[in-house]
Amino acid sequence: MKKNLVIGFVFCCVVGCIEPFEFETEAFEDALVIQASITNEMKQHHVVLSRAVRFEDTIAAAERSARVRVIDDSQNEFLFEEVQPGNYVSPPFEAQKNVNYTLVVETTDGTTYTSNPESFQAESEVTEVYAERETNAQGEDGISIFINGQDTSGASAYYRYEYEETYKIIAPNWTSVDFKLTNYDPCALPVITYDLEIVPREEEEQVCYQTLRSQEIIQNSSVGLSGSQVERFPVRFIKGDDFILSHRYSILVKQYVQSIDAFSYFQNLDNFSSNSSVFSEIQPGFLDGNISAEANSDKKVLGYFEVASVSEKRLFFNYREFYPDEPLPLYVNKCVLFSTPLEHQSFCAPVRFPTGCPQSLIERIDKDLITYVDANGANIGACPGPYIVVPRECGDCTALGTNVVPAFWEE
Incomplete structure (x- = not known):
């Protein structure tokens, strides 16, 4: 196989300590x-x-x-x-x-x-794909995926592999209801306007799949x-x-x-x-x-x-x-329950006063950042609001995957 390599050399000098280096291309061919x-x-x-x-x-x-x-x-x-x-x-x-x-x-x-x-x-022909639990060369415990194959003609000798992996996601803090925000005007004066309801979820958001x-x-x-x-x-x-x-x-x-x-x-x-x-x-x-x-x-x-x-x-x-007895791997988010004030000051107010509290629930709901967990009956939080919530991916699996079951999926 003919090869044509354009070789460049990168030299660096170490003086005392290593400083961050930003590389830029001096010569570039389209x-x-x-x-x-x-x-x-x-x-x-x-x-x-x-x-x-x-x-x-x-x-x-x-x-x-x-x-x-x-x-x-x-x-x-x-x-x-x-x-x-x-x-x-x-x-x-x-x-x-x-x-x-x-x-x-x-x-x-x-x-x-x-x-x-x-x-x-x-x-x-790929004759078998199988998994085994083992410790790799870096001392990490995990699952290895192996393949067996056979060419009875004896004519094949070189192989390349690709894989497509699909996994199930179950939102740990899913509830059957969620927020529904309508008529939201963050710039209304003197205070913001909106309608907020707690309604049954309209689609599957507890179990999803990612490929x-x-x-x-x-x-x-x-x-x-x-x-x-x-x-x-x-x-x-x-x-x-x-x-x-x-x-x-x-x-x-x-x-x-x-x-x-x-x-x-x-x-x-x-x-x-x-x-x-x-x-x-x-x-x-x-x-x-x-x-x-x-x-x-x-x-x-x-x-x-x-x-x-x-x-x-x-x-x-x-x-x-x-892993019959081990706890499940940690979720992608720690899913800490929290509460913040329901409303925020109008974005168009001539003067906005610092509150010392995090972003309001209404603004987070509008940006689809959170999902509903429960009413905040115990007034939990340093800046408590009327509801306890979690980051969206903790209560809505569609933040991480699709709720459409793959055609090939088997339970």
């Missing part, structure tokens, strides 16, 4: 960034286009209004439609074994970017082993005190069979991106993939067009299966 892969799954495939950003920037600019297509050996063309800025989606199709596919991207500035023809020649996708590059190789068998390969470790394990947890693991070129590209990309500090000897520049701009163009492009076979399997388990 480049199109392409994230593209198709598989043997019958589905809509995605291509994501953006522009490279400076080191100190955090948000990539989407590449909009491009013409994106994939062409196979027989000149069948699959046209991708832009559904969100920089996100292009194909009609449903599946890549076929031993068929070459080429990605073509034409941007609004008239530049055409073309990939090498790519195909997949091997398939491997997260893996962000890291996870790879494995069976080169040097007898056969193309994957045994006990770890794809995920979750510390035992992680909130996501609290109730029921599910993980969908996908195994992609890669070519040697794709494997090498992602391996190098992972090595470069895993540098946690800017003060390292080598800072990566451009890592050549299999996509290039049209002939005689000096336009830069980053990315790799991957064609792979994929196999997947899902696992469910409950916290109590591994």
Whole structure:
């Protein structure tokens, strides 16, 4: 695999003590960034286009209004439609074994970017995904997720993994009623106006679900082993005190069979991106993939067009299966009950006097920051109001996830 690395060196002097360092890019080359892969799954495939950003920037600019297509050996063309800025989606199709596919991207500035023809020649089945409680190399107790797989043809040797994890959330301070604020005018004079009711909740807010996708590059190789068998390969470790394990947890693991070129590209990309500090000897520049701009163009492009076979399997388990006697992991918020004055001074009052009390209940309700717990009959709090409340996520799970039960979910 051809590699072209632009290497830079960062030197620093230590004088007495280390001071905060703010990095800024002195030289920056514009480049199109392409994230593209198709598989043997019958589905809509995605291509994501953006522009490279400076080191100190955090948000990539989407590449909009491009013409994106994939062409196979027989000149069948699959046209991708832009559904969100920089996100292009194909009609449903599946890549076929031993068929070459080429990605073509034409941007609004008239530049055409073309990939090498790519195909997949091997398939491997995920036979088992399972979890075990263990202590990792850092001495942390938790749950390890392992995968087993088998290719009876013996043709596959390089693998990449992605996972999608879903967990149940139960709001610890949920009640069947909540605030309903209407006709609120924070600027009314001489005092604010509003209508506040305690009403039954109109939707499910006690039990929710959150789904997260893996962000890291996870790879494995069976080169040097007898056969193309994957045994006990770890794809995920979750510390035992992680909130996501609290109730029921599910993980969908996908195994992609890669070519040697794709494997090498992602391996190098992972090595470069895993540098946690800017003060390292080598800072990566451009890592050549299999996509290039049209002939005689000096336009830069980053990315790799991957064609792979994929196999997947899902696992469910409950916290109590591994921790039968331990307390549940701590919730994402300590969920301390509190009370504050119901009202606040008019925002438009010519003079506003300090009260020494926190933000009022009405203002917090308007901003959807709290949920109802009970009446404050005992006059609890340094600046007590008529109600006891908690932060929203403690009584309303939709602050952390969706109340729609996933189609695949099993209890």
